[in-house]
Amino acid sequence: MFPRETKDYINIDPLQTGGRLTDKARKALVEWGDGYSVCDFCITGRLDEIKKPAIYNFVHEQLPRFLGCDVARVTNGAREAKFAVMHSLAKKDGWIVMDSNAHYSSYVAAERAGLNVAMVPNTDYPDFRILPEKFAETIEDTKRKGDVVLALITYPDGNYGNLPEVKRIAEICSEYDVPLLVNGAYAVGRMQVNLKELKADFIVGSGHKSMAASGPVGVLGMKEDWEEIILRKSKKYRNKEIEMLGCTARGATIITLMASFPHVKERVKNWDREVEKARYFASKMEELGIRQLGDKPHNHDLMFFHAENLYEISKRVKKGRFFLYHELKGRKIHGIKPGLTRYFKLSTYGLSYEEIDYVINAFAEILEKYA
């Protein structure tokens, strides 16, 4: 057995809150856990064409509608989806322009695709915002160095939970004739996002991060103009898409994604309530002298905090900077990285108000204990 200690904890790690399985997905996980389980049902040699279980319907009907795109695929993760796009568009001495709040996997995917990376600066402490005009400036500067083949915006970013003005950024990119990829790893499956409304070219989501799926699994949506390029097929294996390496999620991962999907489609409608909860949490933390950074008022469950008071405590207690982790663990709260006290992120997604109050009280108690 491999017991998992954190299973019954209140988990406020942003990585974890949107990836918890629904009961249906948990059952499906066991049913479809064997290796290539879905391949028993493959007739054409194409994962996305399996009719039963209803993968075809999911990939070609439900997912495009949900993402507001023309064409969609299931990938092995958000990063694999980004890489597929970057690799398809890459050319020698080509550049990608991305926001400096981007996830490391965006940067690494670009490196793997052989692209040069230009970063759009943020506004720095305390808001760390990405302004559309900075996107224009960076594209302008980079164009002088070479071909800008793609732009990427992280929506929201995984550090501050900031939601930049994608529409405006998309307009700017299209003025420069640069396609835009929206990295919605923390958006797709939490809040309503629609590629057409955002006026971008590509959208990427993460199943295990935000769609209640057992990963690794992700989604990729695009406008139909890109289909021929991104989903081009092998010369030898005529039905196999090269960037998908033929087939992607071919077992329990895609089935759990599909099993949770009806729930996910509904839960995005309750996004306002998640934002309200996050704002409530942030306001209570501020009352404790812990400052919320990034967009304010905040528009996402992922929040970044600056706690000078906890940092001061860490300098004089026996366990040092690990004291906060242990204090929270003792209260069955998991999710702030061991060793962090001054700056940390957390998420209130899916928590009840009772659980939120419990977490707030834990912080209050800890501050009082070491006052």
Ligand SMILES: *Cc1c(COP(=O)(O)O)cnc(C)c1O
């Ligand atoms: C978590 C995260 C990713 C990576 O998602 P995977 O599906 O695990 O590849 C990418 N971008 C952002 C912003 C993230 O937060």
